[in-house]
Amino acid sequence: MFLGWFLLLWAWPARARPGYLSQLPPRVRKCQICHMTRSGMGGLNPFGEAFKERGSVQQLLPLDPDGDGFTTQQEFEAGTNPGNPRSYPGAPPEIPLLPLTLVVIGVTGGGLFLWRLRRYPHE
Secondary structure, rough: OOHHHHHHHOOOOOOOHHHHHHHOHHHHHHHHEEOOOOOOOOOOHHHHHHHHHHOOOHHHHHOOOOOOOOOOHHHHHHHOOOOOOOOOOOOOOOOOOOOOOEEEEEEEEEEEEEEEEEEOOOO
């Protein structure tokens, strides 16, 4: 029973609410615009917190939620992340690395167990 719940929760995809994503320009529609991680899990970043308070991307366009000196509008136009102060127009690009995944399957006296560890670089 425990293994079944574990596998269900492990495989459950993170999904942003369609109403939220539809407010974002297509170029920047990804979980990390509002969340601290690429997967959408974890807490909200400064842009996500500001969006949660105001409920509208339009109200955030003239603001700089992450404090990097660029407005949300400028960051959207440049394709950078308005919730990450290291991501701003003209910033050197981060080197993309593939996510690392480790899966361990083992047998104990009580039965089979599965353990999965995922780590995304730069998070």
